Amino acid sequence: MDKLTDELLDHVAYRFKLLGEPMRLRILSCLKDGEKCVQDLVEETGAGQANVSKHLSLLMNDGVVNRRKDGLHVFYFIEDETIHELCNLVCDSLEKSTENMQQAFKRS
Amino acid sequence: MDKLTDELLDHVAYRFKLLGEPMRLRILSCLKDGEKCVQDLVEETGAGQANVSKHLSLLMNDGVVNRRKDGLHVFYFIEDETIHELCNLVCDSLEKSTENMQQAFKRS
DNA sequence: TTATTAAATAACCAGATAGAAATATTATGG
């Protein structure tokens, strides 16, 4: 985070914002183990088709995911693998702070 | 990102959402080198005082920052150091994809 | 006590956006 230009900072914020919607994170979680077509994602997430498409479109435009067309189906996959690292970092951090909360609760 | 419960996933998303606002990221960037009082942050970011306070409050409640009171001043500092890692990861990733874009542009 | 300063909170508004429904596009098969 050295010498963040305003432009880069805005882009970083936007990337975080993309990851900051539960449904988008759910979609990315579904893509963790490999490509999925839109239908699969609709079923797995329980979201509407238009909704899933829109989220995927946003993720595509920012280079988070990419796609491969095959007949009527469009298979989406994670393009930027750092997503997993990001999620893991946050998960670990949250779990740690939850532990601390519990510890503090025990002590009180 | 293994076995994300819905609850954890929502919390992870919320953490990302917190980082997904340019002004909050700017505030965190200001705190990178150490604690700052609210006034300092107001001056450095150019945002309104109420605004900075509100952002800090959100960041506090989720454990991203913490504070130390000293007389009239309240000094905020980063509590969850993984923030830096997260930002660096995103920065590197974005820079990389920008390079790729430029490469592709040269080839075309 | 009163005045002053720093920070937090409350109330409001305007812009953004997730979701739903309808429509359009694209690809396949008959």
Next chain:
DNA sequence: CCATAATATTTCTATCTGGTTATTTAATAA
């Protein structure tokens, strides 16, 4: 060509939220 299935796009609406202004709270000093 037409029908169908998968996906994308458009439109609309309800909700959320960042920013501003005004007010309140808290701490210090006179």
